[in-house]
Amino acid sequence: MTVGLLERKENMTGLHEPLLEVKNLKKHFPIKRSIFRGSRGTVKAVDGVSLAVQTGETLGIVGESGCGKSTLGRNIIRLQEPTDGKILYKNQDITHFNEGELRKIRRDMQIVFQDPYASLNSKLKIGEIVGEPLRVHRIGNKREREEKVQYLLEKVGLDKSNMTRYPHEFSGGQRQRIGIARALSINPKLIVCDEPVSALDVSVQSQVINLFQDLQEEFGLTYLFISHDLSVVRHISNRVAVMYLGKIVELAETEKLYDNPAHPYTQALLSAIPIPDPVEQKRRERIILKGDVPSPVHPPTGCRFHTRCPLARKICREEEPTFKERNDGRWVACHLV
Amino acid sequence: MKSPLLEVKDLTLQFQTDKGIIKAVERVNFSVHKAETVCIVGESGSGKSVSSLSIMGLIPKQDGKITEGEILFEGEDLVKKSNREMRKIRGYDISMIFQEPMTSLNPVYTIGNQIAESFRYHMQMNRKEAMKHAIESLRKVGIPSPEERAYQYPHQLSGGMRQRVMIAMALACKPKLLIADEPTTALDVTIQAQVLEIMKDLKQVLGMSILLITHDLGVVAEMADRVVVMYAGIVVEEAGAEELFHKPYHPYTIGLLEAMPSIRRNGKRMKTIEGTLPDPTKKPTGCRFHPRCPFATDRCRVEEPVLEEVSSGRKVACWNYNPLERKKVVLA
Structure with a gap:
């Protein structure tokens, strides 16, 4: 405030x-x-x-x-x-x-969407989804990106072991956390x-x-x-x-x-x-x-x-x-x- | 007390799925008296919607099965009724409105026609008479110029308007019980206020009972005389509306009330219920709420509490409800 x-x-x-x-x-x-x-x-x-x-x-x-x-x-x-x-x-x-x-x-600038079911690509693993913005913007090498993804998942309250799982294995709230981790991946301001x-x-x-x-x-x-x-x-x-x-x-x-x-x-x-x-x-x-x-x-x-x-x-x-x-x-x- | 209009006794409902048998609802008990509004609250997977569908006999036979229990409506068990008998009851004695007014109306018939169908089927009216009554029902739910609207199709109406048409249709034959499953969830707040107002007015006029299923505690506070709280397929608490909001007993109810953001509250940090709703195929042992309950003891992990009457009109399924109450007193 x-x-x-x-x-x-x-x-x-x-x-x-x-x-x-x-x-x-x-x-x-x-x-x-x-x-x-x-x-x-x-x-x-x-x-x-x-x-x-x-x-x-x-x-x-x-x-x-x-x-x-x-x-x-x-x-x-x-x-x-x-x-x-x-x-x-x-x-x-x-x-x-x-x-x-x-x-x-x-x-x-990043966006978090309403529907946690439609906004995550069901064919990608969580690690790939969260790391995608880093890849698109060519930030870091593969290992660095992986570390960043692990860090982000823990920040949003998910275990890093979830990286290799797919979106359908998660509940709505957990999916929304994944969406938030993705938005945060490239350190946005807004x-x-x-x-x-x-x-x-x-x-x-x-x-x-x-x-x-x-x-x-x-x-x-x-x-x-x-x-x-x-x-x-x-x-x-x-x-x-x-x-x-x-x-x-x-x-x-x-x-x-x-x-x-x-x-x-x-x-x-x-x-x-x-x-x-x-x-x-x-x-x-x-x-x-x-x-x-x-x-x-x-x-x-x-x-x-x-x-x-x-x-x-x-x-x-x-x-x-x-x-x-x-x-x-x-x-x-x-x-x- | 007079015998209730509707009495659900030990209802257990199973679904056959790829992952095995799921018990969507287990030993659920509640009743609705004449001219009373009872709300069932719960989150996704609590079993609130399937309970209401089973009262209407709308659970597809190949998927779900009532394995135990009775649904007594005016003393008669609806579970034992044939499809034919249920058709006579649906829309006449018991009516239902759903969350999605878009999908529950038939797009190829005019709305007047769809309401008139009730009058023709249940009251053997002729086409003309039925239409006259349909227009009258539209007027009662506050639809402007009902004479014209009756000849329009669902797509020509707004969401709030369609939900009113659904209400008009449900109330056409003056049912004794109206079951409303999340009737305002798809509507904007200003339209929700209108629709709830209409439901309250019509309840007064017709003297009917309402069984309202919702996840919105604000709507419960507005409508309910009595509240049934469900979690993961069982009833965890039942109480009069005022008592429930002012002095909840079950830790889940307490958590739910505290976790709800309010326009009147502006605390920095929200209270939460930790953890997630249980997977229906892997329900926790003992009390279903114990993995998320701050008061859980060893007993809660092993033994399942049953819903017991703890004082007049109040039921709770919790091993620790007494100590909880003491804790609350100490805190206050």
Whole structure:
């Protein structure tokens, strides 16, 4: 917590540059009717997102399905080509890097995926999976790589004897540990964690969350932690950004956001999560939103949330609110805040 | 106390697999009373889903077999019923909704048609009448403009909408018992809140009982009157919802409650249950939880505890539950 705060302060005085900066990033996907005809519209998955990530912090990105949180993560490490906007890594514009340039930058950026069953090659042994990034980046000789893999497996809480086994011999939680070891192999600075604990059982999930935190402390890692689970995000993040239909609606320090949410969507989202205490659950007042999330092909005019917002007024239907900083340091996009 | 609507007694269920016989569920006991919501919680492999499927008689005969036990519904043993008799019960007396609303609806029929099927089969209504009732059921689960929606196909609806259609279908014939297997797991939280609200409202209106299977303790706290906790195929604890959350007895329940991240908690480090869930083919000897239990003794490693009533309405399967309670008092 304090680390994040200190660095933010330094940044304000211009002493410290953020590790990663995203400026008005857009990613639109064309909808193809068929291969012969042109597109019939675009899905605006990410539609103008700006944020900065400081070295050593964890920025949580939360939102419901289809809000664009995963697309944002994939664009940041350039697994996808952004439609518009800028991505700056250590003040270097990487938005339009070609494959060769990207390969260098990817030594610094890695990703951990949600599905531990689909993200490990079932035909490779664990040693080969974890060592693959080292091989791709031509780091060390065979023996050195092997030593590194053993070291990594022990770091993530697996025995080094597992090197010769195959992914199917492991449980979900163990596979996720293997995925984390792979991401760590080339000493990255930034790890995009895309729903890394969502597929795990509660008792295993907490172990993996602790592992993420231990590794961050030991190696000074920076995380972009994407999840739909607000409880998990609260636990691991220094700051949290809430996304709705391709845009960030609120970004604030974790405590501020959870204790006193400003945007009506954040308020509704937090109140929708059932609390594991039947007495408190019955007592508290809840906001139940009406309707579904609108289609990102035709997002509503004005504020995108106005169709479900209990407080919506005329201005919300007509004018899009700007995402601006309030005097308490949080960023909110709402006319009424 | 009146006799329960549903009573599962010593249910043991075996599956034949390549790796040999697996006992998915062993000597499971629980009951559901009239107008009561009972939640079964557990992680993967706990046997919570197969228990509910066996109540519905939906375990394929060639794969799984109930080797022991009874499932009494209004005093009649469902295990002994023929397929024909079960068809009359399913959808009429007992209904079920599943986790995946996408895969449990038929993509080639309109949703109105699929709901109407229940009315036609169980209540011998004609096509027109059945459709009228189907539209009415859609209205009851809060689907806007049900007259139009009834003539749409599943792919034209969102996930939350489809789950409401599933609920409308399940409740069409006003069943006495609704079994819901992870009904909101595939849904976003704001939609989950809507769906749970509808289930609670309809339960009130229809006076039915709900057996809710879930891994989410938040959902349990929201819905349950009573909770059954399962681990690796057995019931480890049963209690009223408030008692369970405020004063859990079994070390697994305690661990589960502490390991759960909460939006209200912001501790630095999460408490965990060490180790992994046991492999169903190699269940531990003695108490199944002993390899992960911080309180395990020699007895736990050898002898399996049975589920025993320790106070009114509270059951626990643990050799050390008493000392545990003392420990908690000392800590407090």
